[in-house]
Amino acid sequence: MDGWDVPGYTALRELGAGAFGRVVLAVRDADGRRFAVKCPAGGGPRAGFAEEARLLGAVRSRHVVRFVEYVDRGVDGGAAIVMEAVSGRTLKEVLAAQGALRPEAALSVFRGILRALSDAHRAGVAHRDCKPGNVLVDERGAVTLVDFGVAGRIGADAASIGTPAYMPPEQWQGLPASPAGDLYAATAVFFECLTGHRPYRGDYLPNLAAQHMHAPVPDAEAPEPLRHLVRRGLAKRPEERPADAASFRADAEAAARRAYGRFWERKGRAALADAPACGRPLPRPLPDGPWALAA
Ligand SMILES: Nc1ncnc2c1ncn2[C@@H]1O[C@H](COP(=O)(O)OP(=O)(O)OP(=O)(O)O)[C@@H](O)[C@H]1O
Numbered sequence: 001m002d003g004w005d006v007p008g009y010t011a012l013r014e015l016g017a018g019a020f021g022r023v024v025l026a027v028r029d030a031d032g033r034r035f036a037v038k039c040p041a042g043g044g045p046r047a048g049f050a051e052e053a054r055l056l057g058a059v060r061s062r063h064v065v066r067f068v069e070y071v072d073r074g075v076d077g078g079a080a081i082v083m084e085a086v087s088g089r090t091l092k093e094v095l096a097a098q099g100a101l102r103p104e105a106a107l108s109v110f111r112g113i114l115r116a117l118s119d120a121h122r123a124g125v126a127h128r129d130c131k132p133g134n135v136l137v138d139e140r141g142a143v144t145l146v147d148f149g150v151a152g153r154i155g156a157d158a159a160s161i162g163t164p165a166y167m168p169p170e171q172w173q174g175l176p177a178s179p180a181g182d183l184y185a186a187t188a189v190f191f192e193c194l195t196g197h198r199p200y201r202g203d204y205l206p207n208l209a210a211q212h213m214h215a216p217v218p219d220a221e222a223p224e225p226l227r228h229l230v231r232r233g234l235a236k237r238p239e240e241r242p243a244d245a246a247s248f249r250a251d252a253e254a255a256a257r258r259a260y261g262r263f264w265e266r267k268g269r270a271a272l273a274d275a276p277a278c279g280r281p282l283p284r285p286l287p288d289g290p291w292a293l294a295a
Pocket of ligand 1: 015016017018019020021022023036038065083084085086087090133134146147148149
């Protein structure tokens, strides 16, 4: 693979690329196991990449991609974050292929994201870039949160960066990273799953910022039994949002049971697994031990 050089790993194929990095499926030469390896865009070292590794490494969760190691090749040599390779595709791809999800599927995604955030927050980390492109959905409908590229320690000063369509009012203002900000972004993603579009539209940043800060929450577009979740999650003031990800999850589960019955999650995951564009499973792991790359 062009220009790709991470000692101890051999590249197989690209899994995805974003503004900051390129993620490649690679084999660890020592034992033949496959991992996702993220290198900064352009191949060189990038300020903050080591911090991304540190923050990701601090989080232990079944719903957050597992950190394996940070490879640093010195000032001129570039860096890489080695992670568990997650199968499936991004929620962004799912939404592009199918538009709005049925409410049970949207709730199942929301629940998974809130579990991930709750574990991250417990580790003192705010994600700050929760969006469909950073949520992977596997062939069983399970979700995994990736990309801690703009994450920060809770309470630490933070730059006003993120993804505008999902950014809470306080992130537009460059206020410190907080769990409440992540709950806002997670609710914006939930809203998009329910309706097929983002809560506030437009590409002109000042206008989008104004909507996030002042426009009424478009909760009426969500199914009636779930509107209170949208209203609270997208509240303009952080203190008006749910107290934490765990209690928000409990509220969402209670609303789901009331509106869609005891088996709501089973139905939601089945719907996700059946969604078009679904199922880009990684090749099955080979038995332990080194293995030759297929031609
Ligand atoms: N552990 C992983 N397993 C499988 N695919 C992954 C993994 N991590 C990332 N990806 C894929 O790579 C893409 C880019 O990764 P990531 O979001 O970390 O890069 P980025 O440059 O920080 O992106 P962004 O521009 O969104 O900030 C993801 O959208 C996803 O499709």
